[in-house]
Amino acid sequence: MTNPEFETALHRMLQITTLFNRDMEQHAAADGLTAARVPVVWLVSTNGPQTQRQLAEALGVSARNITGLVDILERDGFVTREPHPRDRRATLVTPTPKGAAIAERMAREQAEFTESLFSDWEPDAFKSFARGLDRIVDRLTDLFEAGDR
Known part of the structure; x- marks a missing residue:
């Protein structure tokens, strides 16, 4: 029990x-996006152009999944595929001005939301809360890596 x-x-x-x-x-x-597409726009806007392989690895998804996401994001004007400057076989997924503007706004909104969510906490209470979150993340990571979940 x-x-x-x-x-x-x-x-x-x-x-x-x-x-x-x-x-x-x-x-x-x-913004005309889905929760699955937001991380792609976010990554290429904040970290710069990336190959689809890099995106798949960063997001922990298959190459096929990234191809589908990038196809739709390209069709809808959030990203483009550009030739890789050093690897003729690869392309770089690059944010369009539309995609970059959305990522910039998301960053501003996230900062505002973070402030409104936590600004009235007492510092010691917040530090304790943050330590508790760290413990949860560490424990979940351990459980997943051990195959217990």
Whole structure:
């Protein structure tokens, strides 16, 4: 039997996940994107042009999945495919001005949201919360790597 406090904490984390996902889906849809496409636009806008292989590795998805995402993003004007300057076989996924502008706005909105979410916390309470999040991430990583999840 599990500890009821543990179950309550997990339930709260699932609620937070649901709320964050809903928020991301709504904001993405307003830009003509999906939650799956946002990370591609974000990565090429913040880290510079990348090959599809680099994107697939960074996002932990298959090459086929990235190809489909980039096809749609290119069709909708968020990215372009440009020749790689050193590898004739590769192309670089590059943000268009439209894609870069959306990523810049997302960064501003994320900073504003972060401030509104955490600005009224007492510093010690926030530090404790952040340490707790680190412990959860570390524990989940350990469980996943061990194959226990």
